[in-house]
Amino acid sequence: MKDGEWVSSAVVNCIVDVLVLEQFTNDDLVKRYYFPSYFAEKILKDEPPSLDELNAFYDPSLLRYDLWQYDMLFIPLCILHHWFLYVINLRDKKMQILNSLPEFIIQIEPKHHFRMKETCSQILSHLSGTPMPITEWGVEFTYLPIQKNKSDCGIFMIKYMEYWDGQLTKSFSQDDIPYFRRKITADLLLHSENKIKYLQF
Numbered sequence: 338m339k340d341g342e343w344v345s346s347a348v349v350n351c352i353v354d355v356l357v358l359e360q361f362t363n364d365d366l367v368k369r370y371y372f373p374s375y376f377a378e379k380i381l382k383d384e385p386p387s388l389d390e391l392n393a394f395y396d397p398s399l400l401r402y403d404l405w406q407y408d409m410l411f412i413p414l415c416i417l418h419h420w421f422l423y424v425i426n427l428r429d430k431k432m433q434i435l436n437s438l439p440e441f442i443i444q445i446e447p448k449h450h451f452r453m454k455e456t457c458s459q460i461l462s463h464l465s466g467t468p469m470p471i472t473e474w475g476v477e478f479t480y481l482p483i484q485k486n487k488s489d490c491g492i493f494m495i496k497y498m499e500y501w502d503g504q505l506t507k508s509f510s511q512d513d514i515p516y517f518r519r520k521i522t523a524d525l526l527l528h529s530e531n532k533i534k535y536l537q538f
Contacts, residue, residue, distance in 0.1 A: 338522045340515055344420065344491025346374045349413055351525050352495050356411075358530065361401065368408040370400070371498060377414040377423070380456045381449055388459060395460045405465040411498050412453065416445065420494040422501075425457050425471065429503055433477045437484040437493035450476050479504075485511045492517050 338348065353371045360367045376394050379386050397403045404410060410425040421436040432454055434445070451472065458471035482505075484493050492514050500507045509517075525531060 338518050340518060341486070341488050343418060343488050344495070346415065348521070348525075349374050349415075349420070349491060349495065352498070352521065353413070354530075355525070355528060356498060367402055369411065370402075370404055370407045370409070371411045372413070374413045374415060377412050377453070380452055381414075385452065385456070388463060391456070391460065395464065397464070403464050405461045405469065409501070409503075410457065411501075413494060413498070415491075416449075417441075420490040421445070422494050422497050423453050424501060425454075426503060427461075431474050431477050432471070433479055433501075433503075435479060435481055435494070435497040435501060437481065437490050437497075439483060481505065482508070482510050484514075489514050492521070495521065 350373045353373050356371045360369060372394060379391065393399060395404050408428040410427070412423040412425070414421060414423060419438060419441050421434065421441070424433040424435060426433055432450065454471045454474065458469050461469040461471065481497065482493065484490055489511070496509055496517060
């Protein structure tokens with residue numbers, strides 16, 4: 338997490354765990370769900386996984402809530418060493434792509450968008466018992482704070498996950514990234530669920 342270092346999937350998935358835990362501190366705020374990065378990786382394999390193979394990602398007995406009752410589903414993904422975010426916006430019925438490097442958009446294949454929408458449609462239709470026509474929803478690319486180097490995409494994406502509610506609820510820029518790196522590191526190390534800090538060496 339030093340300045341200039343690329344953010345690993347391990348860090349992203351720790352942040353995802355923290356964000357999911359925070360959702361359950363107040364039942365009234367459970368409106369957002371964050372998938373680990375390996376969810377998108379499984380979906381975009383050459384051979385799409387079956388619903389049974391994805392069960393661990395959506396089973397209500399594991400998540401404590403049904404995904405179709407959320408307002409937004411956040412799906413982080415790294416392609417060609419670049420992090421960006423899919424948002425299935427169930428409240429506004431659209432897919433939003435949050436990306437901090439505009440020129441990278443042309444490298445995201447349209448088939449990835451469709452596969453993501455198709456899989457989420459299958460999962461949510463299965464859970465709700467009602468067809469969810471997510472494949473018919475539009476894809477929205479939104480103007481966002483952008484990175485000015487090649488290494489900070491992960492930090493930008495993490496802040497999108499924290500601040501996104503259909504639009505950014507807080508503004509930030511490249512100048513804030515060094516502080517965010519230090520804060521993320523401290524928050525993870527000092528989090529109440531982090532047991533490693535108590536190990537004796």
